[in-house]
Amino acid sequence: MIGVISYQTGNARSVLRALAAIGAPARLVASPDDCDDIDRFVLPGVGAADVTMKSLEEAGWPDYLRARVVEGGAPFLGVCVGLQVLLDHSAEGDVDGLGWLSGEVREFPSSELRVPQMGWNSVDVKSTHPLLAGVPSDSYFYFVNSYFATVGDDDLLATTEYGAPFAAVIGRDNIMATQFHVEKSGPAGLAVLTNFVNFGKAA
Amino acid sequence: MLTTRLIACLDVVEGNVTKARRFEDNIVVGDVETVVAGLYQQQIDEVIFYDILASAQNRRIDLETVERVASRVFIPLTVGGGIKSLEDMHLVLDAGAEKISMDSMAVKNPELITQGANEFGRQCIVVSMQVKRVVPTAAIPSGYEVAINGARVFTGMDAVEWARKAEAMGAGEIVVNSIDQDGTHQGYDLTITKAITDAVRVPVIASGGAGTVAHIAAAVQEADVSAAIVSSILYSPRMEKLTTVAELKAELAHDYGIHVRPIVAA
Numbered sequence: 304m305i306g307v308i309s310y311q312t313g314n315a316r317s318v319l320r321a322l323a324a325i326g327a328p329a330r331l332v333a334s335p336d337d338c339d340d341i342d343r344f345v346l347p348g349v350g351a352a353d354v355t356m357k358s359l360e361e362a363g364w365p366d367y368l369r370a371r372v373v374e375g376g377a378p379f380l381g382v383c384v385g386l387q388v389l390l391d392h393s394a395e396g397d398v399d400g401l402g403w404l405s406g407e408v409r410e411f412p413s414s415e416l417r418v419p420q421m422g423w424n425s426v427d428v429k430s431t432h433p434l435l436a437g438v439p440s441d442s443y444f445y446f447v448n449s450y451f452a453t454v455g456d457d458d459l460l461a462t463t464e465y466g467a468p469f470a471a472v473i474g475r476d477n478i479m480a481t482q483f484h485v486e487k488s489g490p491a492g493l494a495v496l497t498n499f500v501n502f503g504k505a506a
Numbered sequence: 507m508l509t510t511r512l513i514a515c516l517d518v519v520e521g522n523v524t525k526a527r528r529f530e531d532n533i534v535v536g537d538v539e540t541v542v543a544g545l546y547q548q549q550i551d552e553v554i555f556y557d558i559l560a561s562a563q564n565r566r567i568d569l570e571t572v573e574r575v576a577s578r579v580f581i582p583l584t585v586g587g588g589i590k591s592l593e594d595m596h597l598v599l600d601a602g603a604e605k606i607s608m609d610s611m612a613v614k615n616p617e618l619i620t621q622g623a624n625e626f627g628r629q630c631i632v633v634s635m636q637v638k639r640v641v642p643t644a645a646i647p648s649g650y651e652v653a654i655n656g657a658r659v660f661t662g663m664d665a666v667e668w669a670r671k672a673e674a675m676g677a678g679e680i681v682v683n684s685i686d687q688d689g690t691h692q693g694y695d696l697t698i699t700k701a702i703t704d705a706v707r708v709p710v711i712a713s714g715g716a717g718t719v720a721h722i723a724a725a726v727q728e729a730d731v732s733a734a735i736v737s738s739i740l741y742s743p744r745m746e747k748l749t750t751v752a753e754l755k756a757e758l759a760h761d762y763g764i765h766v767r768p769i770v771a772a
Binding site for chain 2: 314316317320321323324349350351413417418419420421422423424425443445446447448449464465484486487488489490491492493
């Protein structure tokens with residue numbers, strides 16, 4: 304059973320609907336006490352990194368998820384802000400993230416670009432991680448973000464360009480995240496979500 | 507590279523998509539689920555769904571219809587009509603919308619823009635504005651006045667000033683909807699659209715009047731919009747010949763060199 308982490312301003316229900324559409328058993332989880340049957344996690348996200356971190360901390364998620372995901376190996380997918388909070392620090396509200404992967408989150412320069420970036424943009428796939436199996440470079444996904452992440456090459460699975468290249472997909476083993484909205488990127492997004500659902504299962 | 511979006515904007519009345527001309531004489535196109543599912547199959551980039559009578563009838567938006575649509579369509583869905591509070595926004599987002607669109611209510615209570623942006627982030631809040639050409643005055647220097655309540659009430663506000671204020675208050679995207687051009691198939695109003703894209707840094711969407719691919723291309727190339735709303739051209743019973751999303755995108759790409767999300771073979 305997949306647990307879609309539900310918090311104040313997330314769009315957990317949209318992710319749940321997308322999982323339902325690909326036939327994956329999933330339900331919303333509102334707190335760590337509610338996760339006995341959960342074997343993989345999705346952290347959806349809309350809104351600000353600092354607000355998201357605060358919501359997660361209030362519900363006791365950081366320690367629980369660290370034990371289950373970082374130490375326990377449960378597959379984890381962060382989406383949008385759910386990607387950004389995995390890193391060390393975000394300039395959005397000057398907040399420290401979960402720090403599972405090393406990287407920074409900064410704001411797009413609105414002097415040069417329309418911000419937020421809003422719309423379909425293409426990815427350049429950099430890795431053979433199973434999350435991107437069957438996803439060719441130049442596939443298009445739906446992005447909505449004012450802030451963007453940069454990570455080390457080892458954790459960089461795909462990049463996208465808006466002004467300059469930024470991290471579109473990051474991951475290390477069972478920890479995975481997309482800056483784009485898998486749940487709103489049509490069949491291409493559902494294909495990535497399906498790869499997550501199947502991650503670590505025998506073919 | 508970020509692509510120019512084609513957005514279908516659906517005026518929904520009692521579960522049906524309708525099409526107006528200059529904000530009047532709505533005729534029924536079909537039930538909303540069928541229309542949206544068809545547009546999704548055609549690979550439209552985004553859908554806006556307006557419950558156009560919610561405000562006038564002083565009732566909450568039709569959440570069941572939003573939820574039914576959101577369960578079938580996995581592209582961004584913006585929902586508007588009758589949103590009066592943060593609670594309404596929560597309900598609409600829970601029902602499956604990505605973005606909230608506010609029009610008349612944003613004019614009546616601009617604080618709602620800020621409240622929504624603080625709660626959900628700027629990217630979630632779309633301000634849609636109805637604009638009409640008028641004789642320029644000191645109060646309306648752009649020569650475009652903002653209207654509300656289905657283009658029935660004029661506010662005395664300058665359209666460019668309102669766009670700047672909406673952005674400052676937290677709007678993440680602005681829809682410029684020309685009352686003069688709406689449903690005429692004669693092209694977007696490029697003058698006001700360009701004035702607004704020049705005045706703000708958030709993405710701007712052209713709305714009202716597209717009848718040909720050339721109209722869309724002009725909005726992108728002359729008025730610098732990030733997205734164009736197409737309605738009549740895709741499904742209006744008033745059009746002599748309808749066009750598919752694939753046809754629009756092929757022409758935009760090949761004839762005008764506009765970067766659009768390519769159609770993916772099924």
